[in-house]
Amino acid sequence: xxxxxAVELADEPDLSTFENKTGLAEDMKFLASMPELCDVTFLxxxxxxxxxxxxxxxxSRSRHAVLCIFDHSNEQxxxxxxFSVPSSNQHHTLIIEExxxxxxxxxxEYIHTGCVTLQPRTLLGVMNAADYxxxxxxxxxxxxxxxxxxxxxxxxxxxxxxxxxxxxxxxxSLVQKVLEFVDEHGNEVLNLGSFTLLPQHVVRLILARDExxxxxxxxxxxxxxxxxKYCDSNPNIVLKDVIGNFLDYxxxxxxxxxxxxxxxxxxxxxxxxxIMNALAYQADPNSVDPGKLSPSRVRRSGGRSMSVQSSLDPxxxxxxxxxxxxxxxxxxDKPSSN
Numbered sequence: 001x002x003x004x005x006a007v008e009l010a011d012e013p014d015l016s017t018f019e020n021k022t023g024l025a026e027d028m029k030f031l032a033s034m035p036e037l038c039d040v041t042f043l044x045x046x047x048x049x050x051x052x053x054x055x056x057x058x059x060s061r062s063r064h065a066v067l068c069i070f071d072h073s074n075e076q077x078x079x080x081x082x083f084s085v086p087s088s089n090q091h092h093t094l095i096i097e098e099x100x101x102x103x104x105x106x107x108x109e110y111i112h113t114g115c116v117t118l119q120p121r122t123l124l125g126v127m128n129a130a131d132y133x134x135x136x137x138x139x140x141x142x143x144x145x146x147x148x149x150x151x152x153x154x155x156x157x158x159x160x161x162x163x164x165x166x167x168x169x170x171x172x173s174l175v176q177k178v179l180e181f182v183d184e185h186g187n188e189v190l191n192l193g194s195f196t197l198l199p200q201h202v203v204r205l206i207l208a209r210d211e212x213x214x215x216x217x218x219x220x221x222x223x224x225x226x227x228x229k230y231c232d233s234n235p236n237i238v239l240k241d242v243i244g245n246f247l248d249y250x251x252x253x254x255x256x257x258x259x260x261x262x263x264x265x266x267x268x269x270x271x272x273x274x275i276m277n278a279l280a281y282q283a284d285p286n287s288v289d290p291g292k293l294s295p296s297r298v299r300r301s302g303g304r305s306m307s308v309q310s311s312l313d314p315x316x317x318x319x320x321x322x323x324x325x326x327x328x329x330x331x332x333d334k335p336s337s338n
Contacts, residue, residue, distance in 0.1 A: 025113040028057070032112045040092045042069075042104065049101035053108050055092070061111045064134035069094070099129050100164065110138055118145045120154035124161045128168035139170070146174055150181050156194035163199055182206055186214030190222035196229035200245060207249035216254045220264065223250065240269045247271075252278035253293050 031037055031054060038052035058066045096104055103125030110116040110130075118126065118141065127142035129135075150158065155178055162175045182189050189195065195203070203226050206212065207219050214222075223246035231239050252260065252274055265275050281288040 025115045028113045029109060032057075032108060039090065040094065042094050042096045042108070044096045044099065044101040044104045046097075047101065048095070051096075051101065051105050051108055053112065057112050062133065062135060065111065068133050069096070098132065099125055103129055107133065107135070107138075110135070118142060118149075120149045121157050121161065123149060124158060124165050124171060124174055127174070128165045128170045131170050132168065143170075146177065150178055152185060152188050152192065155181055155185075155189055156192055156198055159198055159202055163202065179206070179209070180211075183209060183211040183213060186212045187218050190214050190218050195222055196226045198226070200226075200230075204246060204249060207246055216251050217259055217263070219250050220252075220255070223247075224267075224269075243269050247274065251293060253281040253288075257282055 032052060035041070035050075035052045038054050040053050040055050040058075042051045042053065043049070044051050055066075058069070099107070100122075103122050106116050106122060106126050107129045116126070116138070123142055123145060127139055127146075130138035130142060158178045159175070159182075162171055162178070165171045166175075189206075198206075203223070207223065212219075223243055227239055227242040227246070230242050231237050247270065252264075252270070255264070255278065257279055260275055260278060264270055265272075277288050277292050281293060
């Protein structure tokens with residue numbers, strides 16, 4: 001009988017602790033949105049967009065993040081910055097170049113409130129910022145969100161943001177997952193209007209992947225769509241020169257002869273020799289050197305697939321998505337005049 005009483009007492013609520021967190025996150029978010037209440041302003045990105053914060057909140061929530069953000073040379077200087085006497089009205093302004101304004105604003109919002117709404121457009125930036133500033137819980141949350149946010153509607157936005165953050169370690173694993181999704185849904189992705197917003201070398205990376213499940217005519221149409229969009233923005237550039245950057249990654253001999261002659265040849269943008277080699281191969285596969293059909297695959301040493309890696313220039317100032325099977329990084333967005 002006494003044991004039953006003990007269980008009943010244990011199940012009773014603890015009335016000694018009162019919590020009322022309703023609106024706390026919104027109140028803290030409001031605090032960070034009022035410049036007159038903040039004592040530090042970050043000028044973020046190329047546009048130097050202002051993002052305000054409260055130093056005491058930053059310090060209490062993540063000392064490691066604050067040490068990275070302020071990046072002072074000694075501990076005492078950091079203490080002076082974080083815990084300056086309030087009556088001095090000391091306001092600090094710092095420049096943040098590592099991340100975009102939307103990304104850094106979400107990071108500051110999370111530090112102040114403990115909450116943030118993850119979005120595909122800024123996900124990669126937030127995940128790398130969380131890793132960079134030692135916010136492990138936020139980084140893990142971003143990594144978990146990746147699994148449910150990669151879809152046909154978001155895949156191009158994720159790839160486009162990867163270009164900005166390719167130098168950070170979290171990017172490689174995420175982009176590899178995105179590329180695997182692209183491989184599985186090749187025809188759908190290549191038909192997206194957002195596909196034209198990708199950098200040229202990312203388009204080439206996708207078209208060159210052996211694992212890409214897309215028919216060759218769809219690949220040609222995607223390259224044509226991207227090239228037309230580029231020429232619309234650059235009227236002095238010739239369409240034939242732009243699309244020439246992608247032709248090596250399209251196996252024209254796998255496109256039916258009637259499609260080659262009815263849909264592609266009349267455009268006048270694919271060299272006649274490519275059309276003739278494709279038709280000759282279809283008539284007699286032994287009559288054409290395979291290297292003339294898929295020159296990019298010959299250069300790639302047996303057709304190893306494209307993947308993600310960091311490719312630094314001699315000064316270490318540029319990183320990009322590139323081919324792991326080629327010594328030449330696909331790094332230029334300017335079309336060559338082939």
